[in-house]
Each structure stands twice: as structure tokens, then as C-alpha cells.
């Protein structure tokens with residue numbers, strides 16, 4: 001499978017729909033800005049995280065099996081290609097995953113779902129490595 005592969009449809013509903021997915025994307029980027037542990041990951045981004053927030057929210061809705069907001073706006077995600085301009089090694093991958101896991105915890109993603117998404121996020125993030 002590739003990291004673009006959408007997850008089965010019920011995950012979006014299990015998450016709690018758009019409001020919860022939005023909260024997750026917002027918390028993810030808030031933490032990236034705030035936490036020293038994610039400094040390298042933050043440095044890989046530009047000065048503003050605003051467009052990244054929207055894009056991650058739209059992407060995750062579809063990836064979790066909900067509405068395809070990202071694809072409607074930008075076409076196929078081609079996530080690996082879109083990440084090629086950024087140097088992504090083990091450290092960036094692991095900071096992304098830790099930041100997402102912290103965000104899932106803080107927005108209250110149910111533990112079973114969190115464990116499952118942790119695995120799926122790992123596959124997608126690892127497939128993004130280009131170093």
C-alpha cells in the first residue's frame with residue numbers, strides 16, 4: 001500500500017467527524033509551534049503554518065474515509081511527491097509521529113482508535129522519508 005491509501009470509512013465516524021478531525025489538525029500544529037521537542041519539525045516548515053493547518057485537516061478527512069475535501073481542491077494527494085522539497089529523515093518522521101500522537105491524546109481520541117491510527121500514521125510518515 002502507499003501512504004495515500006484512504007483508511008476504511010468508519011474511522012472518520014469513530015473519530016467524531018469533521019469537528020474532531022479539525023481539532024486534531026489544529027492541536028497538531030499548535031504543538032509543533034509550542035513544544036521544543038518538535039523544533040526540527042517546525043523548522044522544516046515556513047514561517048506560517050496556516051495553509052498547512054487547512055490542508056492537513058482536509059487531507060485527514062478523506063484519509064480517514066470521510067469527505068474528500070483535499071482531493072476536491074487539489075486532486076490526488078501525491079503526498080510523497082509534495083514532501084520531496086523537504087528533507088525528511090528518521091528524526092523528522094519521529095517528531096511528526098510524536099507530535100500527532102500527543103495531539104491525539106490531547107483531543108481525546110479513544111485509546112483503541114489511537115493505537116490503530118498510530119500504526120497507519122507510521123506507515124504514511126515512513127513512506128515520506130527521503131533521506
Ligand code: HEM
Pocket residue numbers: 041044045046048049051052055056059074079082083086087088092093094096121124125126128129
Ligand atoms: C514525516 C514527516 C513529515 C514532515 C517533516 C512534513 C512536513 C511538511 C511540510 C514542511 C509541509 C509544507 C507545509 C506548508 O505548505 O506550509 C507539509 C505539508 C503537508 N503534509 Fe506533511 N510532513 C510530514 C509527514 C506528513 C504526514 C505523515 C502526513 C499525512 C498523514 C502529512 C500531510 C501533509 C499535507 C496534507 C500537507 C499539505 C500538502 C500540500 O497540498 O501542499 N505530512 N508537510
